[in-house]
Amino acid sequence: MNFASATFYLASRSLRETLRQPGIEVSNLFIPIFFFFVTVGALGGIAAGAFDVDNYRGFALPVAVLQGAAGAAGSGGLGMVTDIERGYFDKLMLSPAPRLSLVMGRLVADGVRVTILTVVISTVALIFGAGMETGPGGFLALVVMSGAFGFTYSGIGMAIALKTGSPQAAQVGFLVFFPLLFLSPAFAPKEVFEPWLEFMATINPVTYIIEAQRSLVLDGWEWDKLGYSAAAIAGFGAFTLTLTMLALRTRTA
Amino acid sequence: MSSAIVTQQLVKHYTPEIKAVDGIDLDVERGSIFGFLGANGSGKTTTIRMLTTLLRPTSGSGQVDGLDIIEDAAEVRKTIGVALQEASLDDIQTGRELLTLQSRLYGVPAGRIKERVAQLLRMVDLTDAADRWVKTYSGGMKRRLDLAAALVHEPKIVFLDEPTTGLDPISREAIWREVESLNKSDGVTFFLTTQYMEEADRLADRVAIIDAGRIVAEGSPTELKAEIGTDVITVRIPGGAENVERAKQALKRLDGAADIREVADSVVVYIRDGSTVIPRVVTLLNEASVAMDEVTLKRPTLDDVFLRATGHHLEAEEAQVTAEGGAS
Numbered sequence: 001m002n003f004a005s006a007t008f009y010l011a012s013r014s015l016r017e018t019l020r021q022p023g024i025e026v027s028n029l030f031i032p033i034f035f036f037f038v039t040v041g042a043l044g045g046i047a048a049g050a051f052d053v054d055n056y057r058g059f060a061l062p063v064a065v066l067q068g069a070a071g072a073a074g075s076g077g078l079g080m081v082t083d084i085e086r087g088y089f090d091k092l093m094l095s096p097a098p099r100l101s102l103v104m105g106r107l108v109a110d111g112v113r114v115t116i117l118t119v120v121i122s123t124v125a126l127i128f129g130a131g132m133e134t135g136p137g138g139f140l141a142l143v144v145m146s147g148a149f150g151f152t153y154s155g156i157g158m159a160i161a162l163k164t165g166s167p168q169a170a171q172v173g174f175l176v177f178f179p180l181l182f183l184s185p186a187f188a189p190k191e192v193f194e195p196w197l198e199f200m201a202t203i204n205p206v207t208y209i210i211e212a213q214r215s216l217v218l219d220g221w222e223w224d225k226l227g228y229s230a231a232a233i234a235g236f237g238a239f240t241l242t243l244t245m246l247a248l249r250t251r252t253a
Numbered sequence: 254m255s256s257a258i259v260t261q262q263l264v265k266h267y268t269p270e271i272k273a274v275d276g277i278d279l280d281v282e283r284g285s286i287f288g289f290l291g292a293n294g295s296g297k298t299t300t301i302r303m304l305t306t307l308l309r310p311t312s313g314s315g316q317v318d319g320l321d322i323i324e325d326a327a328e329v330r331k332t333i334g335v336a337l338q339e340a341s342l343d344d345i346q347t348g349r350e351l352l353t354l355q356s357r358l359y360g361v362p363a364g365r366i367k368e369r370v371a372q373l374l375r376m377v378d379l380t381d382a383a384d385r386w387v388k389t390y391s392g393g394m395k396r397r398l399d400l401a402a403a404l405v406h407e408p409k410i411v412f413l414d415e416p417t418t419g420l421d422p423i424s425r426e427a428i429w430r431e432v433e434s435l436n437k438s439d440g441v442t443f444f445l446t447t448q449y450m451e452e453a454d455r456l457a458d459r460v461a462i463i464d465a466g467r468i469v470a471e472g473s474p475t476e477l478k479a480e481i482g483t484d485v486i487t488v489r490i491p492g493g494a495e496n497v498e499r500a501k502q503a504l505k506r507l508d509g510a511a512d513i514r515e516v517a518d519s520v521v522v523y524i525r526d527g528s529t530v531i532p533r534v535v536t537l538l539n540e541a542s543v544a545m546d547e548v549t550l551k552r553p554t555l556d557d558v559f560l561r562a563t564g565h566h567l568e569a570e571e572a573q574v575t576a577e578g579g580a581s
Contacts, residue, residue, distance in 0.1 A: 001360045009357045013346070020345045087341025091402065094305055095358040096331040 010105025074174030077157020114150025155240025288457030393424025484527030
């Protein structure tokens with residue numbers, strides 16, 4: 001069994017699991033859409049005067065999308081914990097499938113789930129006037145970027161799940177997103193931040209993803225921002241995948 | 254006949270104090286059924302997890318089908334079939350989906366998977382339930398599906414970790430029949446851990462008893478029982494430990510007893526020609542004014558072998574575990 005085939009079969013199984021428990025995705029969808037409307041309702045009227053943002057709906061779209069991504073990817077860790085608790089993960093570990101594929105199957109599935117959620121959330125935001133300066137190509141780029149972020153972000157929950165086998169601990173996978181979100185220019189541009197917050201935002205990879213997605217929605221193709229975002233996702237992914245591999249190794253120690 | 258499984262001084266210490274497996278040597282013949290008998294926490298599952306590459310040994314070595322369990326772990330996994338304790342399945346797949354995925358992961362050729370899955374479902378009598386979610390299966394059905402999942406790639410060596418714990422007698426019998434049939438018709442080697450004497454007695458060609466991480470007895474069930482060499486008289490004493498101790502002291506006056514032990518609320522006497530000794534047992538206890546609830550005489554069972562080797566009953570622990578609501 002080669003790595004690619006095993007990853008494909010395990011990702012398919014993970015997506016089938018999602019289809020059979022759609023309730024989890026409802027909250028992953030509802031919360032970001034709810035926040036989108038609330039923040040637009042609260043700040044949309046003053047955004048132009050306060051920080052020079054005319055289209056706050058478009059400004060808020062990437063935040064909603066990444067919030068959905070983090071929710072969906074965070075619950076991927078719970079799926080892994082369930083497998084561990086049931087002993088099914090041991091059964092997979094006993095198979096000749098490459099062990100990395102056991103984790104990669106779930107990460108890929110999470111990437112796909114996030115991609116689908118992004119399409120839905122973005123479509124809702126577009127219907128309510130968020131706009132998309134770069135057109136269908138930009139929409140596609142935004143969706144791919146979110147899917148890639150979901151794939152890498154899922155590594156946090158996966159690492160915690162593998163290390164602890166605890167559902168409570170795996171929930172932390174989602175909670176980690178809150179500091180990442182609030183220490184980024186999620187609700188206002190970085191330029192209006194106090195210096196300490198601006199510094200935190202500068203070293204936060206989510207900042208670069210939000211800014212790149214925002215540029216696609218509001219400004220047009222800004223290749224430097226897209227490049228920073230790709231680098232941020234790659235760096236973040238290297239970090240979370242390393243954590244995941246280290247956690248996987250401890251399961252056989 | 255060559256060996257299917259061999260270990261040399263296999264050790265697993267979780268901490269310096271927790272010595273789950275403390276230096277065991279095993280040699281399991283190809284084509285045999287090997288019973289690994291022990292109480293909860295004795296080291297059975299840790300041993301099976303090391304042999305199946307789920308756990309790295311602290312020291313020592315082991316070979317399965319001639320492959321090293323550490324150096325050749327990936328090859329070992331292709332060779333063996335494993336059903337772990339308490340059917341480890343995915344509740345929201347159907348039985349057919351689970352076996353299909355298992356077949357794919359084990360590299361069963363794509364053109365053969367459908368047929369192989371159908372054949373396995375027939376074998377474990379789950380064809381009618383094949384398209385139901387696993388969570389709707391009974392405990393016995395889950396164990397049978399787990400056994401089928403261990404067999405997708407037609408392994409010649411299969412590890413079963415307590416395959417019938419918690420099952421009703423009918424489900425247990427169904428698993429036993431499958432194991433016997435695969436062993437006899439296909440020559441599959443089985444390494445099975447169990448805490449049931451009856452299971453080891455019924456299935457195993459050879460048995461090893463593990464206690465506190467060490468093997469304390471090994472042989473065929475017949476050999477092990479014959480080693481005791483005596484009948485077993487068990488006298489159940491009412492009124493607590495003090496009375497049991499008084500009974501033991503009184504019975505020490507019996508001529509020819511090979512061993513006399515206190516076990517829970519009973520005194521156990523190992524002695525030849527037990528049927529002729531019982532009247533003397535009753536007389537000695539009457540003389541000592543010790544009451545009796547019950548006197549039984551039997552040929553040695555594996556439980557007696559276990560008791561002699563470990564100093565405690567396995568069956569009593571089973572009852573306690575069941576009463577507490579599950580095994581570890």
